[in-house]
Amino acid sequence: MSLKRIYNTLFKCYGPQGWWPGETPFEIMVGAVLTQNTAWLNVERAINNLLDADALSPEAILEAQPTQLASWLKPSGYFNVKAKRLKNYCHWYLQNDTYQGLSVWPTEALRSGLLSVNGVGPETADDILLYAFERPVFVIDAYTRRLFKRLGLIEGDEHYEELRQFFESGLRKSNERIKLFNEYHALIVSHAKDFCKTRPVCEQCCLFKLCQQSC
């Protein structure tokens, strides 16, 4: 069963997702850091705090006192850790001439640069690469591991990079890969939030015929 077929099934079920939820590339980057192991609703609250304080910019975040920044981030959890990580990211971002400067970097160099920031791991880096810089990178998260393990296509405990290669090479022939990867990851998240929380019967899952079990 092909990755493209699974995508088509999810797309037919949930429709276009239009990710990432954020107005600007920088807001997407902030959201990517804040959503680490955290429900998105709480991230929105933290981002709204930054907006209300007129602090959703790399300059304002760097200038803010650590305790002040942490208080804005409080709803998103891990607020002391994330305050530090956001400052780390903004320091790197400004040092490299922000979006204009970074947008001309080759994807692999950009990925290495993102990973050099303390607090940015592989998933956060790939969120930023795909959704802020629009590079053809497939994001692997816990939902992706769970779904494709249940579909029988992976073991689930592979290393991040191994899984990323699996998905990117499995969709190599597709055109519009950026748009495809964008929607695919968002659809996996939508499906995960849908099942099996809101629907009690797994036969109603759009992937049931492919899955033959709860996904």
Next chain:
DNA sequence: ACCCAGGGTCATA
């Protein structure tokens, strides 16, 4: 009163 959420770092063996 639990459990989990669109992870990552650090110390330890």
Next chain:
DNA sequence: TATGACCATGGG
């Protein structure tokens, strides 16, 4: 290389 502790809020 590979575990475990730690970070912390809000919803179900």
